[in-house]
Amino acid sequence: MKVVSLQLPSGPSMERLPLPFSPTELLWRYPLPWAPPPPSPLGDTKAQLPAGLPPEPRLWTREDVAVFLKWCEREFDLPNFDMDLFQMNGKALCLLTKTDLGERCPGAGDVLHNVLQMLVRDAALLGRVPSSPVTPTARAAPYPPSPHSHPPTPTWTVDGFHHFHSAATAAAQPNSVTLSPAPSVDSSGSPQRGEAVNYAPQYAPSVPNAAQAASSGSNHSDSDEEAQFVPPPRSPKDVPLTNPAPQTHQAPQHSHYRAQHREFFPNDMPESNTNGRLLWDFLQQLLNDPTQRYTNYIAWKNRETGVFKIVDPAGLAKLWGIQKNHLSMNYDKMSRALRYYYRVNILRKVQGERHCYQFLRNPTELKNIKNISLLRQQMSPTRVVPQSVVKTEMKEERCEEETVDEDMPTDLSMAASEPWRKRARSDPAAAQPLPSQHDKHRISALIGDNMMMKREAEYATEHYALNLKSEKCEQ
DNA sequence: CACCCGGAAGAGAA
DNA sequence: GTTCTCTTCCGGGT
Numbered sequence: 105m106k107v108v109s110l111q112l113p114s115g116p117s118m119e120r121l122p123l124p125f126s127p128t129e130l131l132w133r134y135p136l137p138w139a140p141p142p143p144s145p146l147g148d149t150k151a152q153l154p155a156g157l158p159p160e161p162r163l164w165t166r167e168d169v170a171v172f173l174k175w176c177e178r179e180f181d182l183p184n185f186d187m188d189l190f191q192m193n194g195k196a197l198c199l200l201t202k203t204d205l206g207e208r209c210p211g212a213g214d215v216l217h218n219v220l221q222m223l224v225r226d227a228a229l230l231g232r233v234p235s236s237p238v239t240p241t242a243r244a245a246p247y248p249p250s251p252h253s254h255p256p257t258p259t260w261t262v263d264g265f266h267h268f269h270s271a272a273t274a275a276a277q278p279n280s281v282t283l284s285p286a287p288s289v290d291s292s293g294s295p296q297r298g299e300a301v302n303y304a305p306q307y308a309p310s311v312p313n314a315a316q317a318a319s320s321g322s323n324h325s326d327s328d329e330e331a332q333f334v335p336p337p338r339s340p341k342d343v344p345l346t347n348p349a350p351q352t353h354q355a356p357q358h359s360h361y362r363a364q365h366r367e368f369f370p371n372d373m374p375e376s377n378t379n380g381r382l383l384w385d386f387l388q389q390l391l392n393d394p395t396q397r398y399t400n401y402i403a404w405k406n407r408e409t410g411v412f413k414i415v416d417p418a419g420l421a422k423l424w425g426i427q428k429n430h431l432s433m434n435y436d437k438m439s440r441a442l443r444y445y446y447r448v449n450i451l452r453k454v455q456g457e458r459h460c461y462q463f464l465r466n467p468t469e470l471k472n473i474k475n476i477s478l479l480r481q482q483m484s485p486t487r488v489v490p491q492s493v494v495k496t497e498m499k500e501e502r503c504e505e506e507t508v509d510e511d512m513p514t515d516l517s518m519a520a521s522e523p524w525r526k527r528a529r530s531d532p533a534a535a536q537p538l539p540s541q542h543d544k545h546r547i548s549a550l551i552g553d554n555m556m557m558k559r560e561a562e563y564a565t566e567h568y569a570l571n572l573k574s575e576k577c578e579q
Numbered sequence: 580c581a582c583c584c585g586g587a588a589g590a591g592a593a
Numbered sequence: 594g595t596t597c598t599c600t601t602c603c604g605g606g607t
């Protein structure tokens with residue numbers, strides 16, 4: 105296992121390295137005075153739950169479910185539910201998808217689902233019943249059980265932010281990540297397996313020592329992977345954090361969260377809505393972890409220019425696999441995903457340095473890509489268009505004026521540029537004619553040719569740093 | 580051997 | 594059904 109010894113755990117151990125959680129989720133969950141959460145119809149639902157109703161929906165009895173439904177009818181002005189369709193306990197209720205709920209109560213399924221999701225997450229965050237922290241909660245984890253969660257993918261546990269937690273508890277519950285069993289491995293998605301893990305009385309460090317697993321070979325079969333998720337004996341390298349920030353799963357205290365949040369995601373002003381679902385976002389979250397817990401996996405080499413190094417490729421891939429619930433993820437696969445970012449100028453490889461990449465866009469830009477993609481059909485020369493149209497449009501755009509920044513592809517759609525890449529590579533003649541340098545530059549930005557991209561990359565480096573600075577100033 | 584690259588096909592979510 | 598973002602697999606190069 106290749107481990108760079110930093111000040112944090114000397115060996116990457118996912119048992120004590122909770123993944124960052126979605127900042128947007130917390131914004132949503134824990135309204136900040138200066139950053140009001142997105143309006144939620146659910147509002148202060150939890151506080152208004154009928155007295156006597158356990159806050160953890162999965163612990164509800166049938167009667168509790170009935171009480172809850174009645175309460176929902178009143179609270180959200182929903183049509184009366186057919187209680188015959190809800191003869192189930194809370195656990196079963198939570199297992200219903202939004203669709204299921206919609207079928208049982210047309211017009212109210214979304215609301216019901218959202219409320220349940222919120223309650224489940226709240227319960228998890230409060231440390232009562234761990235939710236799936238690492239894998240996307242939607243579809244992967246038993247909890248929340250629905251594959252149609254909304255908000256979509258609040259994913260992370262909040263353990264990294266609880267500095268207030270007692271040292272004793274921290275020692276007993278080292279910053280751990282509770283990993284749900286691998287649904288992708290077990291296609292049955294048996295909730296029983298999840299229960300066994302997730303109803304544990306405390307947050308057992310059930311995330312595998314993914315780094316160890318990964319480092320022992322990243323091409324296991326799925327069954328191997330699953331086996332790996334039994335926490336192996338702690339290696340001598342897995343010394344406790346010397347960092348004074350104990351990582352636990354206690355309920356967050358808002359004030360602490362606030363303070364940390366500002367540090368953690370100073371660039372997260374725009375709502376990304378990705379929540380670590382996208383690879384670049386995931387990497388940013390790890391890189392920007394305020395307590396630097398992931399530096400054994402990934403670390404900035406030069407934050408100003410966006411250059412980072414994947415310290416433990418196998419371990420990082422494992423983390424990513426956990427996040428995406430693809431437990432057979434390895435560095436080879438993950439790096440393929442990274443390479444897709446080349447062509448859209450999100451990343452580039454740092455030549456000559458292994459596992460070194462550079463963000464070509466700073467976090468704000470990246471997060472704005474979501475918005476850009478909404479606008480791209482009107483404004484972006486590299487907008488997503490049906491592939492059949494790409495060729496024609498490219499010819500027309502060839503003569504467009506270009507500034508490096510604006511024309512750097514921001515479109516995350518691989519499809520948009522793919523035809524050109526294909527043409528250029530598989531059929532060089534087809535990429536012709538390229539009558540001018542200008543055109544070459546143009547095409548290069550699309551096809552991500554490293555040489556031709558150099559100018560943009562250099563620009564992006566400066567651009568990245570400049571934006572970073574300006575964002576800091578805004579703080 | 581590990582890393583890196585990119586094509587191809589397809590999955591899964593929105 | 595379409596689009597997006599990967600995931601998976603692969604052959605080939607360094």
